[in-house]
Amino acid sequence: MSSPEIDSPSQRLDQHFHAMLARWTRSLSVVSPALALADWAAHLSLSPGRRLELAALAQQQAAELVAYARDSWQSADPPRPPLPDRRFAGPDWQHWPFNVMQQAFVMQEAWWAEATRGVWGVDRHHGELMGFWTRQWLDMASPANLPWTNPEVLRRTATEGGMNFLRGARDWVDDVQRLATSAPPAGTEEFAVGRNLATTAGKVVWRNALMELIQYAPQTPTVHAEPLLVVPAWIMKYYILDLAPGSSLIEHLVQQGHTVFAISWKNPGAEQRELGMDDYLQLGIADALRAVNAVVPGRPVHGVGYCLGGTLLSIAAAAMARDGDERFASLTLFAAQTDFSEPGELGLFIDESQLSLLEAQMQQRGYLRADQMAGAFQMLRSYDLLWSRLVQEYLLGERPALNALMAWNADATRMPARMHGDYLRQLFLHNDLAEGRYLAGGRAVALSDLQMPMFIVGTETDHVAPWRSVYKLHHLCPAEIRFVLTSGGHNAGIVSPPGQGHRHYRAATAAPGQPYVAPQDWFERTPVTEGSWWPAWIDWLAGRGGPRVKPPRLGAKAAPVLGDAPGTYVLER
Structure with a gap:
């Protein structure tokens, strides 16, 4: 179901009411969780066996907690908690009574996690909600x-005589003032695009109403003949891939002898409200390809897409394959989904009730604010x-210093109303791309038309594009x-320069015609390699980049x- 056309006074009234409701609820649907609660409660009431299981689990947890509390009281050495949890791994949490408090909380979480799944008849989306x-x-x-149940706070307060609260209050007031004035977070003043962010040398060689195209200056005497075109997501500033010297993927590519072009999307306002996905395909990728071909004529191009930029690149490549256009020599997709049937926890915010609020609000404003998307991501990892x-x-009372990645994350972008509605409905809600219904230029595209070699990167702890969903391209x-x-x-899985500690990856190639391997089987049989995955990708590109x-x-x-x-569009706020 698509959003209704606004062509009558009654529909305009509904739109205005939904937009007003969205302002009251911070764009979160109140109907969607209410429906989920009603579905779950009604079916649980009709499931006596499940209720007996949950009662038995509560009884078991109570007995374990009492035994743990008794052992903790009587023993000089803290016993191992029944349910260890990384949030309470500090030594202060292992002593009575704080260990009992945290275990009571963890057990309650475990009970509710069990109670909200496995109930007969409950819709999957409602159960996840x-x-x-x-x-x-x-x-x-x-x-x-x-503060009175956190032993780390109590110890800090006793040690510092309460000065931690004074520092915390000062920081709270500063944050409230920044929020009220729409100022960036504290610490971002230490970072500036073009000064210590996005500093790889290059020139803007194309500009239209939607994007600027940057060509990066070579840093080697010779380069691979075939250039790269980097397509970032339009929901973020492109320079996460040119973050800072030493942690810039674009800098690394240029240093390895690649000619690199990157799209920098415009930060849209109300005047761009009617820009849709087709506009991003035409004014974005199609125009960028024409400019790349003008600079490097007669050479195929290696497409590189990140997040939704990778999804957009996949659509463009499928449309080109449909039309017999063979300019893409390969595709590289970073944390990019093409099948949205299992989009992870982000799918919790995508149903008809939720979209109706967002669309009503965007119709009035013309775009989705950056803080609305950031708020959803915050709740996913609260x-x-x-x-x-x-x-x-x-x-x-500890305010950590911002690093380059945190500064980039605070430099968010808006999204045009029409485009945001397009991709939420067609990709996330209806999964049109994976099911062959997605229209590019008025005609359907199919990922099965893609024949060029691909390099696909998923990240182990991705809450935005879960790796098993990324893997579905197979x-x-x-x-x-x-x-x-x-x-x-x-983000941190993609920004992984060589030399950083505690990095590893798995890699394997599926040849055409090879039997399908399920994600978990792939995970178990693929060996781990220590270090950054960047050199593996550079080697892969080198074998395909021409003389x-x-x-x-x-x-x-x-x-x-x-x-x-880095051009002018990236500076827009």
């Missing part, structure tokens, strides 16, 4: 979040991105696929130099 929202409510009641940070800053496309699973999450030639000049007659990198 119940599990998600119960976790959110329980997270707020964690003993770590209260402990890491919200509660632990609040405890550290406001209760312990049964959608007959091409040769080199699949890499790397440690880290959606070494003299570097092309920056720009061309049909793509003249318009200014220095």
Whole structure:
């Protein structure tokens, strides 16, 4: 079902009411969780066996907690907790009574996690919503979040005479003021695009209403003949791939002798409200390819896409294959989904009820605000991105210094209303791309038309594009696929320069015609390699990048130099 056309006074009234409701609820549907609660409660009431199981689990947990509390009281050495949890791994949490408090909380979480799944008749989406929202409510009641039940806060307070609270209060006031004035987070003033972020030398060689194309200056006497075109997601600034010297993937590519072009998307406002996915295909990838071909004529191009930029690149490549256009020599996709049937926890925010609020609000404003998307990501990892940070800053009085990746994350972008609705409905909600219904230029595209070799990267702890979802391209496309699973999450797993510690990856190639291997089987049979995956990709590209030639000049007659990198669009706020 698509959003209704606004062609009558009654529909305009509904739209305005939904937009007003979205402002009250911070764009979160109240109907969707209510439906999930009703579905779960009704079916649980009709499942006496499941209720007996949950009662038995509660009784078992109570007995374990009592025994643990008794042993903790009587023993000088803290016993091993029944349910160890990384959030309470510190030594202060292992002593009575705090160990009993944290175990009571962890057991309650475990009970509710069990209670919200496996109930006969409950819709899967509703069951996942119940599990998600119960976790959110329980997270707020964690003993770590209260100063009088957090032993680390109590110890810090005793040691410093309460100065941690004074520092925390100061930081809280500063954060509130920044929020009220839409100022960036504290510490971002230490970073600036073009000064210590996005500093790889290059020139803007194309600009239109939607993007700037940057060509990076060569850093080697000769380069591989075939250039690379980098397509970042339009929901983020491109320079996560040119983060800072030493941690820039684009810099690394240029240093290895590749000619690199990168798209820098415009930060849209209300005037771009009608830009849709087809506009991103035409004004984005199609125009970029024409400019690349003007600078490096007669050579195929290696496409590189990150996150939704990789999804967009897949659509463009499928449309080109449909039309007999063979300019892409290979595709590399970083944490990019093409099948959205299992999009992970982000799918919790995508149903008709939720989209109706977002679309009504975007119709009035013309775009989705950056903080709305950031808020959804925060809830997906509420402990890491919200509660632990609040405890550290406001209760312990420690404000960690921002690093380059955190500064980039704070430099968010907006999304045009039409485009955001297009991709949420067609990709996430209806999964049109994987099922052959997606229209590009008015005609359907099929991923099965892709024949070029592919290098696909998934990350182990990705909450945005779960690696098993990224892996699904194996049964959608007959091409040769080199699949890499790397440690880290959606961003840190991709920004993984050689030399960083605690990095590893798995890699294996699926040849055309090879029998399909399920994700878990692939994981278990593929050996682990220590270190960054970047060198493995560089080796893969080197075998496909053509002979070494003299570097092309920056720009061309049909793509003249318009200014220095990083350009102007990336500076828009």
